[in-house]
Amino acid sequence: MNDDARTGIGTPAPNPDNPTPAELHDQVERTRDELGQTVEALAAKADIKAQAKEKTAAAKDRAAQKAALVSDRIRERAGQAAQLVKDRAPDPLLEKAGRAATAARANRSPLLAVGAAVLVLILVRRNRG
Template sequence: MTQPPHDEPTARSQEELREQVEHTRHELGDTVQALADRADVKTRAREKAVAVRDHAGAKAHAWSGQARAKAAHVAHTVEEKLPEPVKQKGAAAAQGAKDKAAQAEQVWQDKAAQAEQVWQDKAPQQVRDHRAALLAGAGAVLVACLLIRRRGNR
């Protein structure tokens, strides 16, 4: 232990010795940290899982891009080979579907507006008519909650 290592020259002064000690201390700290990182299985497993997930996501993204490109190519090829009357019928059917969807949306919006108006007209009156029952129900719920909480503390 008192002999210097064979691969390192001995220090000629105290300052060189301090520098060598500091350098060795840093190397030792780095080595200990590397060993600690290797021993941390949980973190290494988490890092590996993240890497695998990222790799799988990248592959899925690439495959989806290829699938979209192939689908677009097939659709373009089919569109080129369709006879003109079939294209016209398809366009007419698509326009009819759009028109029906717009009509259905308008009917839905009208019905929703009517339901909202009925609620705004009737709800306040119903609350006033049944105020006592609503207050009694709220009180009963409050008492039940307090009893349950009190029994839970015992």
């Protein structure tokens, strides 16, 4: 009799066809975890309301980014145009424009009232015609 035979007395040899209770328990736990993940994935796919909210939020973020980009471009172009006008306009014209802007800032209420009246007139004419 050899030493290997003596040490293995009373313990069954591991058999892949006959797993131990601990191995069965581990296998059941793994299967439960996998099943839970599968159910969560299917529930997420079936939740149309949540998908719509996610798509709406993503579209809103993209629109905000584009609006910020366009706004920056408009400010940049307006600054370039203002500088071009300043460079090419004669000094007397710039002085008169500065005085007109100062007068408009000092008398905003009448200017806003006239602007509102013109806007109302345009809207009324557009709706009639």
